[in-house]
Amino acid sequence: MKPNDIPPGSLSLLILNTLSRHGELHGYEIAESILHASGDVLQVEEGSLYPALQRLLVQGWVSAEWGTTAGNRRARYYRLTAAGRKQLTAELSHFHRIYGAITAVLQPA
Amino acid sequence: MKPNDIPPGSLSLLILNTLSRHGELHGYEIAESILHASGDVLQVEEGSLYPALQRLLVQGWVSAEWGTTAGNRRARYYRLTAAGRKQLTAELSHFHRIYGAITAVLQPA
DNA sequence: CTTGTTGCCATAGACAAGCTATGGCAGTAA
């Protein structure tokens, strides 16, 4: 019973949304936050998380800077840029549009 | 303004569900049915539809037989198999599980 | 002190499943 299967395309939405709500987090915290907020359903693997963050960096939706954890460990802290905030609202409306349409199709007769 | 972007993994669900409700359809009708039921949002391209139907055939979720359209055209009619019906319920519950988790994460504070 | 465990970052390669582009054929209408 694997708790994964995050639909391709929705991971960036989840990350952007998580950052928008918490301000500044490092990668591990992002994954933990998503896992917890989803009721332990959406487990973001590290091999998915870091490539996704790289993409977000390249596209300019987030910025990053190195810092130190409460546990005294090296970590990279991410935050939303202005462009990222714009992107988030775009992805949100796209998500609702598509999934609304799917649930409409799935309604019983 | 492209009306596409069906999330990977959900196309088979849409097809199986459409067949489950209409009994027997050919490919073109399936695409039309999904387009209409989604309020013209989910446009299934032929290059997505037929490979998807091939996959469903190979896995045994659907069966197919050649026939003739009302418009007197050659067409391949698809219907759900028993295994396909089982698969549909599995994909439905998986979809709701994941989708519910995502919307939970996206809830405003 | 060294071994194991956890926190944290990152990349390479495999793979699934969508999209675009292309092609073909058969009715029907202009």
Next chain:
DNA sequence: TTACTGCCATAGCTTGTCTATGGCAACAAG
């Protein structure tokens, strides 16, 4: 006979996930 629509199908590209792997630092246990 030309054009358009209905209908099926494949090849190749691309996106974005997953698995597997690796590394390094802090801290606890033995």
